[in-house]
Amino acid sequence: MENELPMIGSSIENAADIFLLLDSDTGRILSINQSAVDATGYSQNELVGSLVWDLGQVIEESCWVDFVKQLSSGKSLVFESSINISGGDAFPAEIRASHLAFEGNTYVMAVISNITDRRRNEALLRKSEERFQSSLSFANIGTWDWETSTGSIYWSDKIAPLLGYEKGSLEASNENFLAAVHPGDRERVQRAITDCIERGVAYNVEHRVVWPDETVHWLYERGDVKRELKVMRCACCALCRIYQIKNRL
Numbered sequence: 028m029e030n031e032l033p034m035i036g037s038s039i040e041n042a043a044d045i046f047l048l049l050d051s052d053t054g055r056i057l058s059i060n061q062s063a064v065d066a067t068g069y070s071q072n073e074l075v076g077s078l079v080w081d082l083g084q085v086i087e088e089s090c091w092v093d094f095v096k097q098l099s100s101g102k103s104l105v106f107e108s109s110i111n112i113s114g115g116d117a118f119p120a121e122i123r124a125s126h127l128a129f130e131g132n133t134y135v136m137a138v139i140s141n142i143t144d145r146r147r148n149e150a151l152l153r154k155s156e157e158r159f160q161s162s163l164s165f166a167n168i169g170t171w172d173w174e175t176s177t178g179s180i181y182w183s184d185k186i187a188p189l190l191g192y193e194k195g196s197l198e199a200s201n202e203n204f205l206a207a208v209h210p211g212d213r214e215r216v217q218r219a220i221t222d223c224i225e226r227g228v229a230y231n232v233e234h235r236v237v238w239p240d241e242t243v244h245w246l247y248e249r250g251d252v253k254r255e256l257k258v259m260r261c262a263c264c265a266l267c268r269i270y271q272i273k274n275r276l
Contacts, residue, residue: 045110045139047079051095051126054079054088057134066141068113083110083117085137098126098135110139119146173201173259175224175252180204189246189263191238209235209243223252224259 039046040060045067048058059074067074067082080088085108097104103125109117120139127134169185182199190197190207197203208216212234222228230250235243250261 045120045137047137047139048127049079049135049137051099051133051135054086054091054135056082063139066112066118066139067110079137081111083120084108085110085122085139094124095126095135098124099133101126107142110141118143121145168264171199171204171261171263173261175259186263189244190236191240191242191244207236207238209237211235220259223250227252230259230261 042060043062045063046060047056047063049055050057056075056077056079059071063069063074064071074082078088079085080091086094094104103123105121105123107119107121110120111117119142121142123138123140125136127136169189170183171186172181174180178201180199180201182197184194186199187194187197190204205213205217216232216234219228219230219232223230230248232249233245233247235245237243246263248261248263250259252259
């Protein structure tokens, strides 16, 4: 039977990722590489011949037919799940599945990556971001990211109040931001943004904003462009309320 299967080359056999060759009709594991043994703690005899859904939450048996149908249409699927380890534990995994035809037979090739470190780093990053946002909140500092390639903008919850709006009530957009900038400062602010994006000049601006109640407030902003991310990142804080001018600019 092994001679009739697609051969697993040395590069796959020695790869860090798990490679599984599956029968597309039954979901049975037909061939594996050494990493499948090393990562799961199961022997080759235990793995080969078993059903892939017994290995963990790779794919549910009830979904197998539809799963294979999607792959046979030429679509590759990437998703996250978990893989069982001998002894009852499991590890989080990213699974990349594709359709494979060989000598008139069809198979599913699954490449499985252990993403334990990625999950841990993501958790640490989330915790760090939460601490950072908490610090910004106490300092009354807002942040915004502008994806220069798409024009989309992300605002933290503090930006709308700094522009005189209730939290979450103002859509994040360059147009809304510039509309809030005092007309006497708008051209200067727009020029500073353009210089930052196009020439890499640090964005370092003090300017006025006009709130919906027509009071005037001062903001201080600084930021720069992360060119590798194509993002302009900026922090914004309120200066003292210099003006409380009603009904005039």
